[in-house]
Amino acid sequence: MTLYAAIAGLGAIGGERLGGLCTEFCSWRWVFFVNVPVGVLLVAAPLALRTARGERLPC
Numbered sequence: 001m002t003l004y005a006a007i008a009g010l011g012a013i014g015g016e017r018l019g020g021l022c023t024e025f026c027s028w029r030w031v032f033f034v035n036v037p038v039g040v041l042l043v044a045a046p047l048a049l050r051t052a053r054g055e056r057l058p059c
Contacts, residue, residue, distance in 0.1 A: 022030050 018034070019031055022034070
């Protein structure tokens with residue numbers, strides 16, 4: 001429980017800092033592009049795990 005609370009608190013603080021830096025040095029529009037790498041990882045991870053196990057990808 002403590003670990004979960006610590007990670008959630010650090011995530012909230014880190015998100016605010018990252019958003020502030022992004023808007024300060026780039027533009028507020030760049031905040032929307034933060035989710036793009038996360039989406040790519042969510043799509044690529046199952047594909048990479050399947051090929052790492054030696055399973056064939058469905059064609």
